[in-house]
Amino acid sequence: MAEPEDDGKVWDFKVWDISIRLFHWSLAILIFLLWQTGENGSIETHRQLGLAVLGLLVYRIYWGFFGPKTARFSDFPIRPGQILRYIPKLFKQPYEARIGHNPLASLSIIAILGTLCFQVGTGLFATDTDGLYSGYFGHLVSFDMGRQLAELHEMSFNVISALVILHLCAIAYYALALATDLVTAMVTGTRDVDAETAATTPQATTTLPRIGGGLLLGGLAVWAVLHFGA
């Protein structure tokens, strides 16, 4: 545990482990590329990138149970009382960021992960308008079903876009209205924490075997789709 500096804060306190940061930024890039390839009809690339998202989602869900405290779903403060008590803090300075996800961020993560699971699920079975290209499991459903899933896939992308925009607006709000920079910690993994909190909170450290377990599961999901799909 690092000693407090002169300002009474522990600098470089680890809040996001390396794998959750890699997950975050890979997902951001993949969503952008999937949007582009989806719009311009590069279906083969779109399929492969979508498969990468499947791997990431499996990893993140695993990490929600086996990752460090800040990554765990059990650490999400989403009981109604916790949410209600949090909201007034959004309008008061100084804002003191919790170590880990705040209640609204937790809801946002659940919504994003849930919608992305839906998106990957529909994409795996979707068919294009000409019946020329399908998701890896498209051959298991009829053309009509594949088309309906493709339409759901397209509609739920609107939900994803809305969630991404909300996410970006939230980051801007924390930066501008609450003088709280959330981006740097998602890059470096660390931020300043007051000595008292630092003494009672574990840092977001992890071990290679734990990460390996998630990589194995994510890889297994991708392998299974490639092996059993077409």
Place this chain on the structure above:
Amino acid sequence: MKIRVILSLCLGLCIIACGEEAAEPGATVEAAVTLANGRTVAEQIEYRKGQYKKLGGAFKTISDALKSGSPDMAAIQAAATSVPEVTEGMVDWFPAGTGPESGVKTGASAKIWAQPDDFAAKVTAFETAAANLATAAATGDIGAISAAFGATGGTCKGCHDVYKTKG
């Protein structure tokens, strides 16, 4: 709690989906106009959508079969034979008045009627490719079928890039 959030999200999506469906049948004056072939504009649009769905189904059958390790030749042949039948007279599926101006939901771009000669040429290119596909399917040669299928798919895309909108 988490599950409830995910469930309500899915439900929300379903509601959006149903909303889209309910808005589909056009109720405009133009939609009820009777065409020379005896169908109303709305019926004509529905008819051609139905034919394109059958075409898509046939294409998916061939595409699925070609991707599988052991292609079902009988299924490929049946689907390939059905393509020229299902698409018979395609150029006439688009009489004047059945475009987006009808108010009926359609993916047919107004460009079809603005550039009728080019549109007809693209339909002919498809018909030629589809005939070749049926011939290739009859030989049972997977390589020839794959090539002919790719060429036919290319003519779908070639036309859709210009003349199909999201609708």
